[in-house]
Amino acid sequence: MRRAKEILRLKHALELTNRQIAASLKMSHVTVGTYLKLAESSGISWPLPEGVTENHLMELLRNSGDSPETARRPLPEMEWVYQEMKRKHVTLHLLWEEYRKEHREGYGYTRFCGYYKAFKSRQEVSLRQEYKAGERMFVDWAGDTVTLWDGKTGESRQVSLFIAVLGASNYTFARAFENRQQASWIQAHILAWEFFGGVARLTIPDNEKTGVTTAGRYEMDMHRTYEELAEHYGTVVIPARPREPRDKAKVESAVLNAERRILAVLRDQKFFSLGELNAAIERALSELNERPFQKMPGNRKLLFEQVERSTLSPLPVTRYEVATWTKAKVNIDYHIQVDWHLYSVPYHLVNEPVEVRLTSRTVEIIHNGTRVTMHQRSYLRGKATTDPMHRPKSHTEHLNWSPERLIEWAGNAIGINGRQVTSKILGSLPHPELGYRSCLGLIRLVRKYGADRTEQACVRAIRLDACSYRSVNSILKTGMDSQALEPHAAMSIAVHDNIRGADYYRTDEIERTGTHAE
Structure with missing residues (x-):
C-alpha cells in the first residue's frame, strides 16, 4: 500500500x-x-x-x-x-x-x-527503560473479566476491562466494556484520552491484533480505522513487538495493578449494569492513582500533574466519530448497496471497485484513493439515495442500458408475463435505473429454473400484485409456480416465509441482494 x-x-x-x-x-x-x-x-x-x-x-x-x-x-x-x-x-x-x-x-x-x-x-546490555513525559500511552485489555448480573432472570454475562497507562507517570485509566470488538476498542481510546486531558505522541497496544475478537460485516480492516483514529488525535500506533518482554512490561504491570487494586477490591460486589460497574471502577481507580509509590515519594496522580499533563498534545476540537470500512462494486444502475440501502456513484464508475467509509451519519465512497462522493447515511431498507448529478446524460453513455432494452430482453428470455413484470418494476421507481439490478436478477432466474417455470412464476406474481424479483424468486423456490391459482383467493397466499402485503412489494422494488446484477 x-x-x-x-x-x-x-x-x-x-x-x-x-x-x-x-x-x-x-x-x-x-x-x-x-x-x-x-x-x-x-x-x-x-x-x-x-x-x-x-x-x-x-x-x-x-x-x-x-x-x-x-x-x-x-x-x-x-x-x-x-x-x-x-x-x-x-x-x-x-x-x-x-x-x-x-x-x-x-x-x-x-x-x-x-x-x-x-x-x-x-x-547485550539491557538498560532499564525510562519514558519521556508525554511520549507513550500503553493500552490493553485485562486478562480477567467482570461478571454482570441480570436482576430479572438471574443470568450472568462477562464484560471486559480496558486499561491505559501513561509511560512516565504510570497514571492509569480503566473502564469496562460489553465486548472487545472494534467499536469498544476505539471508544476506549477516546475515553482514555479525554480522561488524561490530552494525547501522548505514541500509542502502544500489546500487539497488533489487540481489541478484535470477532470480525463483523464492516470490520474488514481494523487497522485502517485504528490508524484513522490515531491521525485524528495526532498520535501514532506502534504495536509492542512480539516476544519482546521489555516492550510489554509497562502495560502488563498496569494490568496487574488494575486487577489487584480494582477487580480484587470489587470481587464481592454484584453489579447489574455496566453503568453501575463503571461507577465502582472509577472510585477504585481514583484510589489506585492516589496510592503512594513504594520506592519513591508521591503517587501516580501527583506525578502526572507535575511532569506529564503539560507535555500531552491537546485534544482535537471534535471527537472522533467511529468509522468502518467495506468494499463494494458499482452496479449497472450506478449505485452501491450498504446495509440494504442504495447510494449513487458517478455513472462513469459502473463496474468499478470502490471503498466505502461508514459513520453513523455519512457514507463516503472512495475510488483509487480519492473520495468521489459522500451521502448522508440512511437506514431505510430497500430505498435509494441518488444524487441527480450522478445520472448518465444518455442511455448510450450508460453502457447502452435502457428500460426498453431490459423489457425486450425479459420478453425474449422469459415470455410475455416476464416482460410485464419487468415493465412494472421499472415503472414503479422514480428513476428506472434503480430497477436494473432487480430486472437482471429476474432474467437470470431462467438459468436456474428455465423459461417456462419463470414465466409461470411471473403469472402468479402479477396476480398477487407483487411484481418484484424477490417475490418471483420466492415463488420459484417454494414451487408455488406449479400450483393452480384459485380465482379471487390468490391474495391470501403468502409468497415467502414472512407474510407481507402487496403494498410492501410496491415500495420495495430495489433488489436487496446486489449479487444478482453483477
Whole structure:
C-alpha cells in the first residue's frame, strides 16, 4: 500500500524517527528513509499543498529519480535476525539465504554477519527503560473479566476491562466494556484520552491484533480505522513487538495493578449494569492513582500533574466519530448497496471497485484513493439515495442500458408475463435505473429454473400484485409456480416465509441482494 503521505506526516508533523515510522506502518525503515530522501530531493515539504493526492505525490517522487524500492541496497532487518537466532535450529546462514531470496541485490554473507555482530553487541546490555513525559500511552485489555448480573432472570454475562497507562507517570485509566470488538476498542481510546486531558505522541497496544475478537460485516480492516483514529488525535500506533518482554512490561504491570487494586477490591460486589460497574471502577481507580509509590515519594496522580499533563498534545476540537470500512462494486444502475440501502456513484464508475467509509451519519465512497462522493447515511431498507448529478446524460453513455432494452430482453428470455413484470418494476421507481439490478436478477432466474417455470412464476406474481424479483424468486423456490391459482383467493397466499402485503412489494422494488446484477 502506498503510504508516502503518511510517512511525511509522521516525520514532519510528529517528528518520529524512521524506525518508529516503519514500526507504525509495518514497512522497512530503509524504505521510510528512501521516501524521505526522495521527498527532500524533489523539494517536497510538509504540509502538502491542498489537493495533492497519494497518486500525485507518488508521481512526483518517481520523477525525482530512483524509486524507493531500488534507490539503495536494502539493509537486513537485524531486529528480526536477532530474534530469529533465539529459535531452535535456526542458523545465521539460513537467515542470510532467506534475506537474499527476498532481496537479490542484498549484501553478501560476510557483510551480513558483520551487521549482525554489531547489532548483537548493542543488545547485550539491557538498560532499564525510562519514558519521556508525554511520549507513550500503553493500552490493553485485562486478562480477567467482570461478571454482570441480570436482576430479572438471574443470568450472568462477562464484560471486559480496558486499561491505559501513561509511560512516565504510570497514571492509569480503566473502564469496562460489553465486548472487545472494534467499536469498544476505539471508544476506549477516546475515553482514555479525554480522561488524561490530552494525547501522548505514541500509542502502544500489546500487539497488533489487540481489541478484535470477532470480525463483523464492516470490520474488514481494523487497522485502517485504528490508524484513522490515531491521525485524528495526532498520535501514532506502534504495536509492542512480539516476544519482546521489555516492550510489554509497562502495560502488563498496569494490568496487574488494575486487577489487584480494582477487580480484587470489587470481587464481592454484584453489579447489574455496566453503568453501575463503571461507577465502582472509577472510585477504585481514583484510589489506585492516589496510592503512594513504594520506592519513591508521591503517587501516580501527583506525578502526572507535575511532569506529564503539560507535555500531552491537546485534544482535537471534535471527537472522533467511529468509522468502518467495506468494499463494494458499482452496479449497472450506478449505485452501491450498504446495509440494504442504495447510494449513487458517478455513472462513469459502473463496474468499478470502490471503498466505502461508514459513520453513523455519512457514507463516503472512495475510488483509487480519492473520495468521489459522500451521502448522508440512511437506514431505510430497500430505498435509494441518488444524487441527480450522478445520472448518465444518455442511455448510450450508460453502457447502452435502457428500460426498453431490459423489457425486450425479459420478453425474449422469459415470455410475455416476464416482460410485464419487468415493465412494472421499472415503472414503479422514480428513476428506472434503480430497477436494473432487480430486472437482471429476474432474467437470470431462467438459468436456474428455465423459461417456462419463470414465466409461470411471473403469472402468479402479477396476480398477487407483487411484481418484484424477490417475490418471483420466492415463488420459484417454494414451487408455488406449479400450483393452480384459485380465482379471487390468490391474495391470501403468502409468497415467502414472512407474510407481507402487496403494498410492501410496491415500495420495495430495489433488489436487496446486489449479487444478482453483477
